[in-house]
Amino acid sequence: MTDFAAPLPSLADRARLVQAESTIVSMHFFRQTPVFVLGEEALLFAAPEGGKRVAIHGGAILASAADGQRIVTGGDDGKLIATNREGEHEVLATDDKKRWVDQVALGPDGAVAWAAGKVAHVRTGKGEQRDLDLPSTVAGLCFFPKGFRLAIAHYNGATLWFPNAAGAKPEVLEWKGSHLGVTVSPDGKFLVTTMQEQTLHGWRIVDAKHMRMSGYSARVRSLSWTHDGGALATSGSEQLILWPFTGKDGPMGKQPTLLAQSPARCSVVACHPRQPVAAAGFADGSVLLVRLDDGALILAREADGEPVSALGWSAEGQVLAMGTENGSASVLTL
Amino acid sequence: MTAPSSAEKIPVTVLTGYLGAGKTTLLNRILSEPHGKKYAVIVNEFGEIGIDNELVVNADEEVFEMNNGCICCTVRGDLVRIIDGLMRRKGKFDAIIVETTGLADPAPVAQTFFMDENVGAKTRLDAVVTVADAKWLKDRLKDAPEAKNQIAFADVILLNKTDLVTPGELAEVEARIRAINPYAKLHRTERSKIALDEVLGRNAFDLDRILDIEPEFLTADDGHDHDHHHDHDHDHHHHHGGLKHYHDEDMQSISLNTAKPLDPDKFFPWVQDLVATEGKDILRSKGILNFKNDEERFVFQGVHMILDGDHQRKWKDGEARSSRIVFIGRHLPEEKIRKGFESCIA
Numbered sequence A: 001m002t003d004f005a006a007p008l009p010s011l012a013d014r015a016r017l018v019q020a021e022s023t024i025v026s027m028h029f030f031r032q033t034p035v036f037v038l039g040e041e042a043l044l045f046a047a048p049e050g051g052k053r054v055a056i057h058g059g060a061i062l063a064s065a066a067d068g069q070r071i072v073t074g075g076d077d078g079k080l081i082a083t084n085r086e087g088e089h090e091v092l093a094t095d096d097k098k099r100w101v102d103q104v105a106l107g108p109d110g111a112v113a114w115a116a117g118k119v120a121h122v123r124t125g126k127g128e129q130r131d132l133d134l135p136s137t138v139a140g141l142c143f144f145p146k147g148f149r150l151a152i153a154h155y156n157g158a159t160l161w162f163p164n165a166a167g168a169k170p171e172v173l174e175w176k177g178s179h180l181g182v183t184v185s186p187d188g189k190f191l192v193t194t195m196q197e198q199t200l201h202g203w204r205i206v207d208a209k210h211m212r213m214s215g216y217s218a219r220v221r222s223l224s225w226t227h228d229g230g231a232l233a234t235s236g237s238e239q240l241i242l243w244p245f246t247g248k249d250g251p252m253g254k255q256p257t258l259l260a261q262s263p264a265r266c267s268v269v270a271c272h273p274r275q276p277v278a279a280a281g282f283a284d285g286s287v288l289l290v291r292l293d294d295g296a297l298i299l300a301r302e303a304d305g306e307p308v309s310a311l312g313w314s315a316e317g318q319v320l321a322m323g324t325e326n327g328s329a330s331v332l333t334l
Numbered sequence B: 001m002t003a004p005s006s007a008e009k010i011p012v013t014v015l016t017g018y019l020g021a022g023k024t025t026l027l028n029r030i031l032s033e034p035h036g037k038k039y040a041v042i043v044n045e046f047g048e049i050g051i052d053n054e055l056v057v058n059a060d061e062e063v064f065e066m067n068n069g070c071i072c073c074t075v076r077g078d079l080v081r082i083i084d085g086l087m088r089r090k091g092k093f094d095a096i097i098v099e100t101t102g103l104a105d106p107a108p109v110a111q112t113f114f115m116d117e118n119v120g121a122k123t124r125l126d127a128v129v130t131v132a133d134a135k136w137l138k139d140r141l142k143d144a145p146e147a148k149n150q151i152a153f154a155d156v157i158l159l160n161k162t163d164l165v166t167p168g169e170l171a172e173v174e175a176r177i178r179a180i181n182p183y184a185k186l187h188r189t190e191r192s193k194i195a196l197d198e199v200l201g202r203n204a205f206d207l208d209r210i211l212d213i214e215p216e217f218l219t220a221d222d223g224h225d226h227d228h229h230h231d232h233d234h235d236h237h238h239h240h241g242g243l244k245h246y247h248d249e250d251m252q253s254i255s256l257n258t259a260k261p262l263d264p265d266k267f268f269p270w271v272q273d274l275v276a277t278e279g280k281d282i283l284r285s286k287g288i289l290n291f292k293n294d295e296e297r298f299v300f301q302g303v304h305m306i307l308d309g310d311h312q313r314k315w316k317d318g319e320a321r322s323s324r325i326v327f328i329g330r331h332l333p334e335e336k337i338r339k340g341f342e343s344c345i346a
């Protein structure tokens, strides 16, 4: 399938296969146990000694986030649900109009943020809830790495909100167009959104200076910061694209690094938590491990035509779990 | 290995129509008839469907402009989100129906299928179906630009509540519809009663189905309305043996054709420039093209500035190799378009 000069070294046949039989939308870990978030109803705990399917939602699962202690999911049943490593789950919130809960983020000290329609909610670890009305639908949520602050992506920009500062007017970073996802750099200095267009938009937070990151062949749907926070790895093109975020200017005036040239479009990225390595999943089903220093590649999943839809590393980075739109999952222990 | 072919993509029918025209009645009919199909229904915030359906989603019609400074380059942000969510339940439904509010412009809905790669990869726009009120449409065409957009944009028009008007009034309103959009399939209905295969599974946006873009000529009326018609709204009209022909003041269709082959190196720059400059006024475009030294016919369609085209098939033996293009739009510069098209002849 691929047009590399020599066959790539492959670890694909060492992966353990898991049948999910439902679209896999994301994945998380409880220690070494991969947990696949399925498109409908359930989480699939895929421990080596046997899988366990835990039904939690009464419909589609639209968003998820995890902090090692729990996986929090939002569904089209209007519910926000937390599930622990035993598979026990509790409803954290129910939307009063049964709107879709399609954005979820986890923050410091057990805080959880979620959104339904044009309202963003935050519940602190102590159980206090704050709500913020936005002018358009919330399309992305992300906590800042430090401090109790939330970034919210929406039409024509992003809003920065301190939920604990009662009465304080949230700060708005404006840029025309529809912003569909948001991430904040691990050093807290830059905010980046994915847009409806085939581009990313960024702001340096200290002075709201703009950055445009373009050149993609599709809308960017997956973002991941490298282990040291020095670069942002992105999907949306026929290679892995990394934007440099070192120094005070971030990617301003710099070129991205292009690695893992592929015949198919990159659909998901997940950076290794400890090393300069990224996993890149492609629309043809292949998953490549990419060494960021020199671009060396190892095949982690063979191309089989099933678009890769989820990738995740265990906290230490010894286990990589992969899932596809068609419900094929595999787990590779390195 | 590749993206799903159009047959595997979930078809999406867009239901438009002015308030009270009978859109919700049609929707309820679609959902309640025993067809064995499951529909996911995206209803507008004022929608009231009377049928229990597991997959009903409320949409709030968020029209988002793209970041290119152009007011016609818009998508329905809520559809991008909802279709992404619905596709997680793939297998639970066979088709999607999007009901819009009476004030909605169908273009952003249609453009979402061409502008959002994810939506376009998983679903396909089947047709825009417009329900119009036989009694009130004539008035709405005067006072509501949205109503005119919905007629101009439609692939299928249900002229509903025909039992509430006289044959003369019916002929009159049909003529007004035809003045705006001579290409849509037009059905006269009462209480939105229609065979569902006339509104669903139309493949109106399938390039392979752009076989016939001849206008749907009016059937001659039944002879009750041959008297002179006094018109007070400054529309032009004249009679041809019982058929009224109106000219709508601001929405027209232009049809151009030539038997001479076109030069693709002239045609593509011309049409791209045309939609770049006039795209905000061109609601829909379609064409079948005969290029010089090309054994295959080329077909295209467009919504405002978006063009979608491909080689369709070989010209058949004995088939007349001619090119024909159609534009429906507002205040279109007909002479400029005609001259431009003629300059593309090889």
Ligand SMILES: [Zn+2]
Pocket: B070, B071, B072, B073, B074, B279, B280, B304, B305
């Ligand atoms: Zn435009």
